Amino acid sequence: MKRTRATGWIFSTALFFLAQGARAQTVTIPVETRNNALVFQADANRNVGIVYMGARLQDKNEYALATGMYKQTSDYSGVANAAYATSGTRNLFEPALSVTHVDGNNSLDLQYVRHESKQLDNNTSLLSIYLKDPVYNFEVTLFCKSWFNEDVTEQWSEIKHNEKGKVTLHKYASAGLYLKASSYWLRQYHGDWAREMQPEEAKLTHGIKTVDSKLGTRANLFQPSVFMVSLDKPATEDEGTVLYGALEWSGNFRVDLELDNRDNLRIMAGINNYASPYTLQPGEVFTTPAFLSVLSTKGKGAASRQLHNWARNYKILDGKGTRLTLLNNWEATYFDFNENKLKELLKDTRKLGVDLFLLDDGWFANKYPRNNDNAGLGDWGENKKKLPNGIATLVQEAQQNQVKFGIWVEPEMVNPKSELYEQHPDWVVKQVSRPEHYFRNQLVLDLSNPAVQDFVFGVVDNLFTKNPALAYIKWDCNAVIYNAHAAKLGNQSHFYVQYVQGLYNVLKRLRAKYPTVPMMLCSGGGGRVDYAALQYFTEFWPSDNTDPLERIFMQWEYSYFYPSVSMSAHVTDWGKQPIKFRTDVAMMGKLGFDIVVSHLKEKDLQFCQEALKTYESLKPVIWQGDQYRLQSPADHDVASLLYLNEARSRGVVFNYLVNNRYEAGSVLPIRLKGLDAKKRYTLKEVNVFPGTSSGIDSSKSYSGEFLMTVGFNPDVKQGRNSVVIEIKAVD
Known part of the structure; x- marks a missing residue:
């Protein structure tokens, strides 16, 4: 047989694995935090599996004994507990990774090569496990980052190859977990606009339960990417073992929960591979988003407090910092305002006693004025009829009233009735030969296109360049993606992934230039919040539904996963409750107002003013407390x-x-x-x-x-x- 460079690599790699096999032995790799342990093990055949996940044991040697205590049906494949399951070889269950090699072969077998652990600081560690296929020049590195005091872990993978051509990734999950218990109870969430975070809890049965999104943007609108799994029985606030899971990704996601024939639970989470086979070039590294988890043996309350501490200390932008109270004009004016009306509202801002006035939608566009949601989106010049002296005059007026000024943008979107749409139809996500279908009368701009990224960055950058004293940005995202097609993208199957990567590129650039400006993450409500996005935002908008009674239920469920310092809550005219009830509810998060101050009765205004003073005193406890x-x-x-x-x-x-x-x-x-x-x-x-x-x-x-x-x-x-x-x- 003629020996090619490819067969030479296979031959040398085979010799490497044979040599390793001669001295192969079981390698146990524990990841320990203050209370918990996640234990990987490479067996004698170099299969890397998860052999334990639970309370931390004092004797590390006993982790390896755990599997022997379970007298279950035989594992026919030998890889049922795989840390990162593949397809096409022995795995009989849902894979984390599925590929097609250059030669058309669909098999993959990832075997242990080595691992290394690094202490990043006195609280944070990083484990890297290196895996390689013995036949194909294909490698995966599994990462597990852990925070000791908070019991939080992040897992992700790096996928690469050096085959002589393109390899296609058909599924590319971030990580997998493997749990053993007598039963499993899933608490998941569903909803829609104004009905976010509706909980459902049910016992998992055999087969696969999938929680996913295919919306492209506003990915959490119907199903958020956060969930809980209770072991043995539904956990309560203070009792029971419960795992929280969350994918750090702002686009299509997929979580598979598979109860196998041995009554063990396999959890895999990652980017949704729906309509997204990813072509990987030789030497290119595909990095999956992080899958976040925290385990508690003391109920849901302990898990959420650990997660809150981690989020404030390590993830949310300025999570230990302060926040601005504000007055928003939206429900006072909607699109119907002018410069004089806004100046009166700025006086009301000072009168009320909040820190900032937020100008919402409707301040821009001239050829197609933004007087409703049918037109103007994408044309970010100030509307000359409404604001003849521009935003700068309002910023100055705010300073004269000793308050700050913030502004609303929705830079990822476009109305078909806009100059931007007319000038750059190739920037719009749409199928050219199919009828357009609108969500809130708008379409999505193609953030996989670098030119569009520059435009979106410029929308915000120009506002700051012209108005250096601008103090706050509300970043909205109201549409989902229909007719997914990117005119400038060579491989359309990469679109959903590269859209989100493009969004992150823009946000990284903005934060590099404006690292401290507060920004609210809004998506027609809570349609996008996740911990990848919250690296760039100081807070998020849970729902457009501000009825305080509804908000009690919504904020309760959000609070399992996100701390109060990140959760914007406004006093509005929604609902039938008195102003006290509405204000009290909003004080549980980052307080704001969206009311007509001049319409308040004397005692109602007095109450709000005094409540703001009380809030100033209590907010360190509310935002940073347990x-x-x-x-x-x-x-x-x-x-x-x-x-x-x-x-x-x-x-x-x-x-x-x-x-x-x-x-x-x-x-x-x-x-x-x-x-x-x-x-x-x-x-x-x-x-x-x-x-x-x-x-x-x-x-x-x-x-x-x-x-x-x-x-x-x-x-x-x-x-x-x-x-x-x-x-x-x-x-």
Whole structure:
């Protein structure tokens, strides 16, 4: 047989693996955090599997003994617990990676070569596991980054090859997990506009449960990419073993949860391979997004607090910093405003007592004025009729009123009725030969095109160049992708992936030039939030539904995965509740207002002004404190939630009546959590409406033990449907 360069590589690689095989032995690779362990193992045949995921053991040697304690059906393949399952060889279940090689072969067998661990700092470690196919010049590196104190891990992979041509990746998940328990309970979410984060929980049955999105943008609109899996029984706030999972990716995602014939659960998460086979050139590295997970053996509350700490310290932009309270003009004016009307609103901003005025949609476009959502999107020049002196005059007016100025943009989108659409039809995502189909009367710009990336960057950059004092950006994204086609993209199957990569390129450029400017991540509500995007944004908009009763339920579910410092919550005219109820609910996140200040009654305005002062005092606890969910709105007449500082010396409890049936209220005391049992605490009602008094005696003190064992009754009832209590330790 004539020996080619390719066969020479195969021959030399085969010799390498034979030599390795002669001395192969089991290699156990634990990733340990303060409370947990994820343990990989390379067996004698160099198959890398997951042999343990659970509470950390004191003796590391015992991890290798765990699988022997399970007397289950034989693993026919020998790779059922694969850390990164492949297709075309022995794997009998859903693969993480599926490829077609240059010669048309569809098989892949990734075998252990070596691993290395690095201590990145005193809290963060990085494990790299190197895998290689013994037949094809194809390699994968598995990464597992762990944060010791927070019990959080991120997993991702790097895929590359040096074959003599293009290799096609048909599926390319970020990572896989392998769990053993008697049963598994999935808590997932669904929704639509104004109905985000609706929870469902069910026992997983045999086969595959897939949670995914094919929307391209606003990827979380119907199904968010976050989930929980409880082991053995549904976890509660304080009991049970539960795994949180989240993919850090702002486009199409896919999570497969497969219960196999041995009653073990395989979880794989990554970019959705729907309509996206990816062609990989020789030497090119494809890096998957990170899959985030946190495991708790003490219930859902402990998992969320660990995740919140990690997010504030390591992921969310300026997660330990402050935020700006604001007044938004949207519900006061919608598209109908002019310079004089906005100047009056700027005076109201100062009068109310917030930090910033936010100018929303409708300030731009001239040939096709942005007077409704049918036109103008993409034409980012100030509308000369509405704003004859431009944005600069409003920024100056804000400074004169001693407030800051922010502005709304939606730079990824375009209306067909716009100059941009007329001038650059090849920048628009659409099928040329098919009728256009619109979402909110708009289409999506092709961010896989570098010229479009430059344009989108320029939209924001130009605003800052012309207005250096601009202090805030609300970045919206209202459309999904129909008729996916990119005019300038050679391989259309790369579009969904390269769109998101293009978005990140723009955001990286903006943050390199404007590293500290606060930006809100909005997507017609909560249609896009994830931890990849939150690296570039200080906060996100959970929903356009600002009815405070609805928001209690939504923010409750969001709070499992995202801390309050990242969650924008505005007081609006949605709902039938009084201004106190609306303000109290919004104070659980990053407070803002979207109301007509001049229409407020005297006492309502006085209440808002005083509440803002109270919020200024309490926001360090709300934003940076530990969150304890005391009573769920889904299961009780009264919803109750506590924020507590690290020293356990100060906290705030929000209590809301969520059931209007006869005599509904806080009949029983509400048990607090997280306090120091030996300390004594006073409880004082705050946000008391002008002209009313509180029945809570703030001069009394209670032991932490009493408040956590017996509890405290905030006396929530009809006519007293929102009660906020500040807790302070007695010196």
